[in-house]
Amino acid sequence: MKPKNVPQTIITAAPPLLWETSAAPATRYVSSDPKPLDGTALVPEGLGRSVPLAFSEHSELQVVRHFKALSQANFSVDRNMYPLGSCTMKYNPKIAEAIASWPEFFNAHPNNDKSPALAVLGELQDFLGELTGLRAVSLQPAAGAQGELAGVLIIRAALANRGELETRTEILIPDSAHGTNPASTTMAGFTPITIKSGAGGKITPDLVRPFIGPKTAGIMITNPSTLGIFEDSIQEVARMVHEAGGYVYGDGANFNAIAGIIKPTDYGIDIMHINVHKTFGTPHGGGGPGAGPICVTPELAQFLPGPILEKVGDHYRAQTPEKSIGRLKTGWGNFGVLLRAYSYLISHGIDGIRKNSIQAVLSGNYIMKKLEKIFPAAYPETCMHEYVAENPYVAGGVHTLDIAKRLLDFGIHAPTVYFPLIVKEAIMIEPTESESLEDLDRFVEVMETIAREAQENPEVLKNAPHSLPLGRVDEVLANRKVIVKHDLV
Numbered sequence: 446m447k448p449k450n451v452p453q454t455i456i457t458a459a460p461p462l463l464w465e466t467s468a469a470p471a472t473r474y475v476s477s478d479p480k481p482l483d484g485t486a487l488v489p490e491g492l493g494r495s496v497p498l499a500f501s502e503h504s505e506l507q508v509v510r511h512f513k514a515l516s517q518a519n520f521s522v523d524r525n526m527y528p529l530g531s532c533t534m535k536y537n538p539k540i541a542e543a544i545a546s547w548p549e550f551f552n553a554h555p556n557n558d559k560s561p562a563l564a565v566l567g568e569l570q571d572f573l574g575e576l577t578g579l580r581a582v583s584l585q586p587a588a589g590a591q592g593e594l595a596g597v598l599i600i601r602a603a604l605a606n607r608g609e610l611e612t613r614t615e616i617l618i619p620d621s622a623h624g625t626n627p628a629s630t631t632m633a634g635f636t637p638i639t640i641k642s643g644a645g646g647k648i649t650p651d652l653v654r655p656f657i658g659p660k661t662a663g664i665m666i667t668n669p670s671t672l673g674i675f676e677d678s679i680q681e682v683a684r685m686v687h688e689a690g691g692y693v694y695g696d697g698a699n700f701n702a703i704a705g706i707i708k709p710t711d712y713g714i715d716i717m718h719i720n721v722h723k724t725f726g727t728p729h730g731g732g733g734p735g736a737g738p739i740c741v742t743p744e745l746a747q748f749l750p751g752p753i754l755e756k757v758g759d760h761y762r763a764q765t766p767e768k769s770i771g772r773l774k775t776g777w778g779n780f781g782v783l784l785r786a787y788s789y790l791i792s793h794g795i796d797g798i799r800k801n802s803i804q805a806v807l808s809g810n811y812i813m814k815k816l817e818k819i820f821p822a823a824y825p826e827t828c829m830h831e832y833v834a835e836n837p838y839v840a841g842g843v844h845t846l847d848i849a850k851r852l853l854d855f856g857i858h859a860p861t862v863y864f865p866l867i868v869k870e871a872i873m874i875e876p877t878e879s880e881s882l883e884d885l886d887r888f889v890e891v892m893e894t895i896a897r898e899a900q901e902n903p904e905v906l907k908n909a910p911h912s913l914p915l916g917r918v919d920e921v922l923a924n925r926k927v928i929v930k931h932d933l934v
């Protein structure tokens with residue numbers, strides 16, 4: 446059935462790509478061994494080869510249009526609202542991109558101990574120590590998940606140091622946690638123990654108490670939780686775990702709601718990673734690139750992955766702690782991402798970060814309130830920077846995926862869907878502090894239109910998107926047979 450009333454979208458028809466219109470194979474080849482004017486060979490003798498020149502049969506204008514259209518075929522935060530809950534796709538200020546291209550940084554070599562890059566990394570460590578209250582910091586981990594792994598390995602090393610590794614084998618994890626928490630725990634050799642959230646979607650001392658005992662190595666808590674809710678018994682839970690001899694790990698993926706307002710040490714966190722690519726604005730669509738610095742108490746500093754930057758007089762020196770869990774990454778970590786995070790931090794200052802957090806929480810609550818009748822919160826209470834909505838239209842056959850796909854027709858990237866797992870058909874909306882009031886209102890209007898369509902004309906949703914080069918893809922096949930490149934010729 447052809448859907449009725451498909452509204453005009455903001456997406457204009459893109460010119461066809463040359464891949465679609467051209468059958469001409471490449472007939473000209475270029476050498477990958479070009480000789481500069483002074484005759485010095487760039488590639489050792491005999492190792493050069495000729496490669497086909499893509500689109501050699503087309504004019505420059507055709508090729509420019511092809512690549513321009515290609516660059517705009519995807520959604521990005523520079524073009525579209527991107528309310529991707531938990532992933533925090535905030536705007537990435539261009540100043541950070543400009544600084545990243547400065548030759549001092551672009552050409553920095555990890556073995557140059559005079560490089561200005563070392564000061565950037567050293568100061569970034571200090572910034573993160575100030576924001577978390579956990580003053581010992583390693584910038585090594587290349588993602589949030591790797592930060593988690595580092596953190597759990599630090600717990601392991603600390604327990605081994607105490608001679609308690611054999612007995613303390615369990616890490617407690619609420620059922621609202623990101624899947625990487627139990628995965629990191631298992632990779633580090635511990636047994637994850639799931640704590641079922643209470644009626645309000647939160648953990649409480651009563652829910653955690655029965656699981657705490659001599660086997661407890663620690664607990665991993667995401668605060669705010671993946672439901673976008675502040676875990677208000679976290680301080681008491683942390684006290685209980687400490688009293689039992691365990692460590693408290695804070696998953697800092699949602700730090701964007703509280704950074705600059707409260708220090709995680711105030712509620713008992715011993716170890717925490719920060720997804721700097723979420724909190725401090727680095728482009729990270731499609732699963733990367735990222736960085737997940739790990740911050741710990743002074744007691745645990747001896748186990749941090751190296752190298753760590755240490756201030757000596759007026760410069761920084763890289764060194765690795767004696768009982769370090771080892772390296773996680775070559776060089777200084779994911780330097781390009783760390784540099785952008787540093788640029789973001791110095792251009793905002795701690796006070797600017799605090800204001801961002803406040804604005805992010807305000808925007809999250811604004812949307813939750815505006816949509817409360819048509820996309821009600823799964824756990825209705827004041828949210829933090831994001832809220833998890835229910836999908837009331839499932840009974841009429843409209844699934845969350847249909848809503849997500851329909852949003853694309855309106856030029857809005859889909860929110861995170863089907864996560865957290867404890868909410869069926871979850872829609873997780875995170876506007877971030879970057880969106881203007883006008884954009885928040887437009888998002889609300891679009892969601893109202895979609896809610897109306899879900900009731901009056903559900904086929905429009907079930908067949909969405911209508912305006913993009915690709916409609917629904919076979920996601921099972923796409924996962925089983927991943928093709929991540931397109932041959933240029």
Ligand SMILES: Cc1ncc(COP(=O)(O)O)c(C=O)c1O
Nearest residue numbers: 531588589590623625698720735
């Ligand atoms: C709560 C939570 N923890 C951990 C992670 C893992 O972070 P990363 O994707 O940087 O590995 C995520 C990512 O979305 C997350 O939302």
